[in-house]
C-alpha cells in the first residue's frame with residue numbers, strides 16, 4: 004500500500020524520542036496469526052474466506068505443517084463471487100457444512116475475513132450468527148477480520164482474541180484471578196503455571212486457552228498480564244469488562260521475565276524475599292545459558308525494520324542483556340499504554356520509529372550497514388543480496404522465546420545468522 008509520505012518527530016512521555024513515518028509499508032497481513040493460533044487452540048478450525056493469494060500466504064507461512072492436517076483452510080472466492088454474480092452466503096454455508104462433517108471434533112469455527120471478502124462486503128458476522136444458530140449445541144461460529152486492509156501480521160491475533168471475548172464466562176464478584184493474555188506455546192505455559200503455583204498465585208488462566216471449551220472467566224477481580232505487546236483491542240475490551248491491567252515489561256530475557264513475574268507477584272501480595280527465592284533457580288539456569296550467546300552478540304550492531312510489534316521488547320533484551328548496539332528500532336505501531344514500561348528501558352538516544360516509509364528506511368539502512376537486520380520475509384532475500392545479514396521476524400512468533408528458560412534460545416536466534424555469515428567469509 005502506498006500513501007503520501009509523511010514523517011514527524013513526536014515526544015514520548017518517557018524513554019527515547021519517537022520518529023513517526025507514514026509511507027509505503029512492507030508487512031504481512033493478519034492471516035499469518037492463524038499459523039500459531041490454530042496450533043494453540045486445539046478444538047478450533049480457521050476458515051479463511053479469501054482468494055488464492057490468501058491460501059498461498061497461509062501455506063507458505065505454515066510451511067512444513069501442511070502434511071499434519073492443519074486445522075485451517077481457505078474458502079476461495081471465485082471471479083463470479085467477486086463480480087457480485089453469485090450468492091456467496093450459499094456457497095459459504097456449503098463449505099462450512101463440509102468442514103464440520105469432516106472434522107467432527109471441532110467445537111469452534113472461525114470465519115476469517117480477508118481483503119477480497121471485505122471488498123465485496125460479505126458480512127461474515129451475520130454469516131457467523133446464522134451458522135451458529137444452525138449448528139447450535141454442536142459448533143459455535145465466530146467471525147473476525149485478518150485482512151491486509153485492516154490488520155498487519157500480529158494484529159490478526161488481536162482481532163481473533165477480541166472476537167472471542169463475548170464467549171468468555173463471567174467470573175463471580177469477589178473472585179480474584181490472574182489472566183495471561185497472548186498465545187504462548189504449551190511448554191512455556193506449563194513453565195509459567197509452575198512458577199505462579201510456587202509463588203502462591205492462582206487461579207491462573209490463559210487466553211487463548213488450549214481448548215475453547217475451557218475458556219477463562221473474566222470479572223471485576225481479574226488481573227491482566229499481557230504476554231505479547233500487540234493486543235491493544237483485546238486488552239482494552241477486557242478492561243472495559245472490569246479487569247485490571249498490570250503494567251509490566253514483557254517476559255523476554257532474564258530482566259523482562261523477572262519484572263513481568265514480579266509485577267504479578269507484587270500485585271498479588273507476594274513478598275520480595277519469597278519471590279527471589281522462587282525464581283532463583285530459573286534465573287541461574289538462564290544466566291548460564293545466556294553467557295555464551297552474550298559473548299557472540301556483544302558489540303554487534305542491529306537494525307529492526309517494522310513488522311511484528313515485538314521490536315521494542317526484543318531490542319531491549321538484545322541491548323541490555325546481550326550487549327548489542329541498537330542502530331534503529333522501527334515498529335508498525337506503538338501502543339503507549341502497553342509499551343510504556345519497555346520504552347523506559349531503552350537507551351534514551353536510540354533511534355525509534357513508529358510506522359514505515361520503506362524507501363527512506365532502506366536508504367538509512369544501506370548507509371548504516373548493521374551486522375544484523377530483523378525484517379519480514381519479503382525483505383530478507385533482497386537485503387541478503389546486498390550483503391546484509393538478516394533475521395526473519397516471523398521466527399519470533401513461531402519459536403518459544405518467552406520466560407527464563409527460553410532466554411538463551413531467544414539470543415540464539417540472533418547468533419545463528421551471524422555465525423553463518425562468518426563461516427561464509429572463511
Ligand code: SF4
Pocket residue numbers: 032033034053054056057058060116117118119149150151152
Ligand atoms: S488478506 Fe489481503 S493481504 Fe492478506 S493474503 Fe489475502 S489478499 Fe493478501
